Amino acid sequence: MNNLEKQTDGRKTPKSAEDPNAQIASKLRAFYHSVQDDALPQKFLDLLEKLDAVESSVQRAE
Template identity: 70%
Template sequence: MTSKKGIGPSADEPLRAENPHAQIATKLRALYLSVQEEAIPDRFLDLLEKLDAVERKSLPDVAE
């Protein structure tokens, strides 16, 4: 059974191991969690710090 648009399982369809949508969702969640746990490389952090510095220099001074 599919939803009204014909894509994905409907709300009342159980997510089973043989359901390809459930398999894809499970694998995507696992991939997302593994990427989320990875450390950010120092090179990337350095680039972000440089970008922040350039943005701070380009902003007009605001009186506080």
């Protein structure tokens, strides 16, 4: 299976840590996990509250 090895879920992963694809995948995973742990900015939370208020007022009007 050349440089790739099949996982049980059907995706392929690089065998070697020296493989550029393995390095990219590792860095992307690390970046994703760091972003995932960040708190949402207050401005974003305020916008979500405004959206909820508008949606509920539209539903009441119908």
